[in-house]
Amino acid sequence: MLHSxxxxxxxxxxxxxxxxxxxxxxxxxxxTIVGCGIGYNFGFALALLRVQRIIxxxxxxxxxxxxxxxxxxxxxxxxxxxxxxxxxxxxxxxTGMAVACITIILRAAAIASETVRAGLESVHPNQxxxxxxxxxxxxxxxxxxxxxxxxxxxLPPAMIQFIQLLKATSIASQISVIELTYxxxxxxxxxFSATLSYGTVLILYYVLCLAVERxxxxxxxxxxxxxxx
Amino acid sequence: xxxxxITEIDASYGAVPVLRGVSLQVARGQVVGLIGPSGSGxxxxxxxxxxxxxxxxxxxxxxxxxxxxxxxxxxxxxxDRVAIVFQQYNLFQNMTALANVTLAPILxxxxxxxxxxxxxxALLEKVGxxxxxxxxxxxxxxxxxxxxxxxxxxxxxxxxxxxxxxxSALDPELVNEVLDTIGLLAADGMTMxxxxxxxxxxxxxxxxxxxxxxxxxxxxxxxxHVLDHPCSERAQRFAAKILRRQWRPKTP
Numbered sequence: 001m002l003h004s005x006x007x008x009x010x011x012x013x014x015x016x017x018x019x020x021x022x023x024x025x026x027x028x029x030x031x032t033i034v035g036c037g038i039g040y041n042f043g044f045a046l047a048l049l050r051v052q053r054i055i056x057x058x059x060x061x062x063x064x065x066x067x068x069x070x071x072x073x074x075x076x077x078x079x080x081x082x083x084x085x086x087x088x089x090x091x092x093x094x095t096g097m098a099v100a101c102i103t104i105i106l107r108a109a110a111i112a113s114e115t116v117r118a119g120l121e122s123v124h125p126n127q128x129x130x131x132x133x134x135x136x137x138x139x140x141x142x143x144x145x146x147x148x149x150x151x152x153x154x155l156p157p158a159m160i161q162f163i164q165l166l167k168a169t170s171i172a173s174q175i176s177v178i179e180l181t182y183x184x185x186x187x188x189x190x191x192f193s194a195t196l197s198y199g200t201v202l203i204l205y206y207v208l209c210l211a212v213e214r215x216x217x218x219x220x221x222x223x224x225x226x227x228x229x
Numbered sequence: 230x231x232x233x234x235i236t237e238i239d240a241s242y243g244a245v246p247v248l249r250g251v252s253l254q255v256a257r258g259q260v261v262g263l264i265g266p267s268g269s270g271x272x273x274x275x276x277x278x279x280x281x282x283x284x285x286x287x288x289x290x291x292x293x294x295x296x297x298x299x300x301x302x303x304x305x306x307x308x309d310r311v312a313i314v315f316q317q318y319n320l321f322q323n324m325t326a327l328a329n330v331t332l333a334p335i336l337x338x339x340x341x342x343x344x345x346x347x348x349x350x351a352l353l354e355k356v357g358x359x360x361x362x363x364x365x366x367x368x369x370x371x372x373x374x375x376x377x378x379x380x381x382x383x384x385x386x387x388x389x390x391x392x393x394x395x396x397s398a399l400d401p402e403l404v405n406e407v408l409d410t411i412g413l414l415a416a417d418g419m420t421m422x423x424x425x426x427x428x429x430x431x432x433x434x435x436x437x438x439x440x441x442x443x444x445x446x447x448x449x450x451x452x453x454h455v456l457d458h459p460c461s462e463r464a465q466r467f468a469a470k471i472l473r474r475q476w477r478p479k480t481p
Contacts, residue, residue: 126317127319129281130315131321132281133279134332134381135333135337136333136337137337140337144332145323
């Protein structure tokens with residue numbers, strides 16, 4: 001088996017295939033960055049809607065809770081189909097890439113919302129009290145007092161969730177977006193062995209996650225421990 | 230006329246009433262001591278004044294005009310003139326002592342950064358923390374933290390200072406350094422409402438003492454009267470207990 005694998009290698013890593021794989025990696029990275037980039041911001045806003053010290057408008061709070069609870073409980077694949085068929089039913093035809101992005105944004109937002117809320121709630125209420133009695137606006141209370149203390153609780157899970165979402169972008173292969181997982185399938189269909197095709201995909205995901213982890217760890221150190229002088 | 234006038238206020242935590250018709254007055258330049266057993270509602274009075282605890286009845290008036298806690302502008306106006314120091318200091322954990330003191334004057338009072346910082350340094354020096362300005366709260370002892378909290382409140386130039394059991398979370402040997410600071414303020418003519426268990430201290434600095442029990446004011450008057458010759462039976466029992474608890478040398 002090793003022998004046949006080795007004999008496949010030169011053709012597998014031909015220039016065209018390398019470009020194809022590189023593009024697929026690009027799509028995976030783009031899905032992750034766009035999805036998390038927009039989704040995390042959206043999730044942050046959702047979290048603020050749920051913290052009564054900042055925004056105390058019950059209907060908004062209930063809507064935010066409803067959205068988060070629903071999206072978190074749906075299997076990712078079902079959410080993907082809901083987005084796709086939802087837009088179709090509304091008369092919009094979106095590209096697979098757009099559907100995948102929206103799905104990941106929704107998912108990332110729901111997850112991040114919980115993480116941010118937990119972080120904000122981890123800060124002792126007396127910090128809010130002190131800032132409020134000193135006439136700091138709600139935004140200033142959040143920005144200068146509570147958030148700086150909440151980051152250390154928010155960031156570690158947010159980073160883990162980022163890596164999980166990176167891997168979960170493979171769900172886009174179900175609607176024929178040529179990201180890393182679907183690229184593996186295509187290579188397999190081209191006649192390369194499954195071992196080689198998916199083995200390459202495995203290694204690429206591994207390297208990608210490892211690289212992200214490295215970057216993330218460095219960022220965490222900077223963001224979480226800047227308080228020593 | 231009283232600077233702070235509280236009339237018949239009620240407040241509750243959920244279904245549990247904590248204040249039942251509390252009335253008290255603080256005149257300008259006066260130091261009023263608020264005493265009573267734990268759970269009597271002393272701290273709740275201060276939280277109600279600052280708007281951290283919602284009133285269900287009664288009125289708080291500052292400088293002659295009633296405060297409308299439901300109105301953000303009215304509450305802001307009150308908080309602009311009244312500062313509170315908490316039992317647990319509540320220093321901002323993410324900031325140095327100096328930043329704790331300068332934050333609100335810069336953000337809430339929109340004052341010049343440099344001017345505020347110079348004042349803050351002077352205040353920290355005044356409370357004996359000249360060498361600890363760049364330290365974070367967790368690097369300071371309880372007494373030091375509480376003095377930072379005092380400096381932070383004073384930086385707001387309050388017309389009325391509320392002190393909520395500021396020494397009760399401190400080790401006994403640190404109590405005096407904080408009490409000394411308060412004594413200085415009283416000598417400067419600062420208007421203060423002080424919740425404290427330090428009876429000897431209250432006797433020394435307070436012009437008036439208010440004794441509370443079970444959410445009600447039981448007795449009000451000058452310290453000699455309330456502490457030494459209370460009229461009500463409840464205050465008498467409290468005074469007797471407190472006096473018995475005072476430290477005395479051990480007899481073999």
